Amino acid sequence: MLEHGGNLRDAAQRFGRHDWLDLSTGINPHHYPAPTVAAHAWHRLPEADPALAAAAAAYYGAPLMLPVAGTQAAIQALPRLRAPSRVVVAAPSYAEHAHHWSGHGHTLRQVDYAALDGAVDDCDVLVVCNPNNPTGATVAPQQLLRWADALAARGGWLVVDEAFGDTATSASICAQTGRPGLIVLRSVGKFFGLAGIRLGFVAAQPALLEQLADLLGPWTISGPAQQVALAALNDQPWQDAMRARLCAEGARLQQLLAGHGIHASGSALFQWWPEPDAERFWQHMAERGIWVRLFRHAARGIRLGLPPDEAGWRRLDHALSEWKPIQS
Numbered sequence: 001m002l003e004h005g006g007n008l009r010d011a012a013q014r015f016g017r018h019d020w021l022d023l024s025t026g027i028n029p030h031h032y033p034a035p036t037v038a039a040h041a042w043h044r045l046p047e048a049d050p051a052l053a054a055a056a057a058a059y060y061g062a063p064l065m066l067p068v069a070g071t072q073a074a075i076q077a078l079p080r081l082r083a084p085s086r087v088v089v090a091a092p093s094y095a096e097h098a099h100h101w102s103g104h105g106h107t108l109r110q111v112d113y114a115a116l117d118g119a120v121d122d123c124d125v126l127v128v129c130n131p132n133n134p135t136g137a138t139v140a141p142q143q144l145l146r147w148a149d150a151l152a153a154r155g156g157w158l159v160v161d162e163a164f165g166d167t168a169t170s171a172s173i174c175a176q177t178g179r180p181g182l183i184v185l186r187s188v189g190k191f192f193g194l195a196g197i198r199l200g201f202v203a204a205q206p207a208l209l210e211q212l213a214d215l216l217g218p219w220t221i222s223g224p225a226q227q228v229a230l231a232a233l234n235d236q237p238w239q240d241a242m243r244a245r246l247c248a249e250g251a252r253l254q255q256l257l258a259g260h261g262i263h264a265s266g267s268a269l270f271q272w273w274p275e276p277d278a279e280r281f282w283q284h285m286a287e288r289g290i291w292v293r294l295f296r297h298a299a300r301g302i303r304l305g306l307p308p309d310e311a312g313w314r315r316l317d318h319a320l321s322e323w324k325p326i327q328s
Contacts, residue, residue, distance in 0.1 A: 011291050021312050024293045026133070026164065026270035028246060029308035031193025032232040041223030049226050053201075055233040060186050062174040062203035066213055067229075069220050071163055071185040071200035072096060077215050078159065078183065079104045081208070085124035085156075090116055092299030093129040094161060101127065113137055120147050124154070129161040131168050134295060134303040136266035138171050145176060152181035159183045163200070166191030166239075167246050167268035177203040190269060191242070192232045197225035243268075249306050256313070260320040266303070274301040277326050288319045 012018050048067065056065040068074050075096050079087075084105030089098040091110035102108045111119045113132065116139075120126060126147055131138050148158040162184055165172050174184050184203040189195035199221060202212060232238070250268035257264045257271055264271035275281050278301055282294040293303040307313045 008291065011286065015286050015289075017289055019289050021290045021307065021315055023304040023307065023316070024291045025195070026267075026293075026303065026305045027189060027195050028191055028193035028242070028269060029306050029312075030242065030245065032228075032235070032238065032242075034194070034228045035231045037224045037227050041227055044223060046219050046221060046223040046226060048221070049230070052221070052226050052230050052233075055230055056186070056201045057203075059233045059239075060174045060201065060203065061172065062184070062201075063178045064206060064209060065186075065201040065203050066209040067221050067226075068200050068202055068212075068216060070189065070198040071161065071187045071202075072198075073216060073220065074185055074200065074202045074212065075161075076100050077212060079106060080215060081211055082106070082125065082157070086122065087125040087127065088116070088119045088123040089127040090129065090132070092132075092134065092295070093127075094133045094163075097127045097129075097159075097161065101125070113139070116147075117143070120150050124151070124156040125159065126151060126157070127159045127161070129163070130171060131162075131164045131267045133161075133164055134266075134270070134272045134293070134299055134301070136164075136270070136272060138168065141171060141173050141176075144173050145179075145182075148173075148176075148179055148182045152179065155181070157181045157183055159185070161185045163187035163190055164267050164269060167243055167250070174203050178205065180205060183208065188229055188232065191246075192229075194228065194232065197222070197228055199225050199229050246306070252313075253304075253306060256317060256320070260323065261325070262320075270303050270305045272299075272301055272303040274299070276300075278302055280326075281323065284323055285319055288315075288322070290316060290319050 008020050052067055053065050079101050087101045087106045087108050088111050090113050098110055151158050162172055177184050186201045188199040246268040253271050262273055264273040266272045281302055285292050295301050307316055
């Protein structure tokens, strides 16, 4: 199993403390206030509620969407729906994509974002996170659609992971997923702060969604998760207010880091920078009870998310003030 953020049990075991400020995931710390769930949701088998898919299509602006048990379920299943193919995964990006496309007979290459345009003609499947996780970089929708058309012309796919797209709505291509070979993944966990209900959506043409649904099987989304998500997706006043709040807090985080000499980039939900002394920075923060995401390999650097409250902001500020980078 690959390493991910949010692994606080590992943090507690390694560092012997339990007062963690968890900034390791990029999940909204101000989660949607889940309503009381109807009693039958705990008792009945969770048959799919058409209202959930309809609410998701309206919220994300897609023609059709399939609910899945987190985008992770789709990431694991999509490679099983194609014959062995030449696959390019943009790098660096969410590691689960490359991990799963490397199996099932596929031939995998990881290509830097700057070189993707030259790689499209030499692959059958292109996988891009937009905005990227962990760097926050974005690819223009027009570019993505050109790639989608080129791939579809020879039976290929463009898979776009928009898990962090809720605060960058102008970059989304969900509305274009009626096109052949275009697949977009969306997550309820990040923007709504509801990672625990394990819910995401896939937008694509109907035939592909039917294949994916058949592969995933029945009862993929729990009854309580469906009810909570339906309320969240239909609550536009909360969405509008939260989007503005997160954009302001994202800018505040970038400014805080800059004030300590760290020039970061990212999204409204996280910041990332290629830290040359990443291991020591991660250790420094962990010793102060602040859990950040360390990237050790291709994207060597640090990603951290938003503090949940003013006490968290002060704690982060203080820990950053004690960080002494190695002078070059």
